[in-house]
Amino acid sequence: MLQEAHVLRNAGEDVVVGIVETHRRSDTEALLHGLEVIAPQQVEYKGIKLHEMDIDAVLSRKPGVALVDELAHTNAQQSPSKRYQDVEELLDSGIDVCTTVNIQHFESQVDVVAKITGISMQGDGA
Numbered sequence: 186m187l188q189e190a191h192v193l194r195n196a197g198e199d200v201v202v203g204i205v206e207t208h209r210r211s212d213t214e215a216l217l218h219g220l221e222v223i224a225p226q227q228v229e230y231k232g233i234k235l236h237e238m239d240i241d242a243v244l245s246r247k248p249g250v251a252l253v254d255e256l257a258h259t260n261a262q263q264s265p266s267k268r269y270q271d272v273e274e275l276l277d278s279g280i281d282v283c284t285t286v287n288i289q290h291f292e293s294q295v296d297v298v299a300k301i302t303g304i305s306m307q308g309d310g311a
Contacts, residue, residue, distance in 0.1 A: 186283050187216035190252050193283075194220065199249040203275070203282075204238035204268075206254050220252075230261035237261060240271050244278055251275050256286040 187205070194200045202222040207213040223243050225236035237260055243251050253275070258268040265271060272282050299305045 186252055186254065186285050187213065187220070189283055190220055190250070191216070193250055201243065201246055201248040201251055203240075203243045203251040203253045203271075204236070204255075205252060221248075223251075228261045235261045238268070238271060240274060243275065243280070247278070248280060250281045250283060253282050253284045256284045 190200050190202070200220065202217065202220050204225055205213075205217065205222075207217070223239055223246060226239045228235050228237050238253065253268065253272055256269050256272060260266055260268060260271070265274070272284060275282050295305075
């Protein structure tokens, strides 16, 4: 997604990072260089400070393309409660979206993922 963002930006597209989870990976963090990043909202949930996409800031910025990481994410105490709903709102406003989704969120692929990774994933019913 981040590599595609650089391709789009270099082609003249107006691209912003709505939310990205780097998981402190240096290679992922390096790919953010040169991209405009919308500051995430800090949300407290069960005593933990979390970062969530500031959908209002992205909508107000109105880029041509927004990067939205982890499509299957459940927002912490926000409405809408699912990130895919945030994506729908961006698309409805005329903003194109590049997104990611972890393979384990594809229920039909749970057995394949477990076989490859050795990790058994439990569905959340979503």
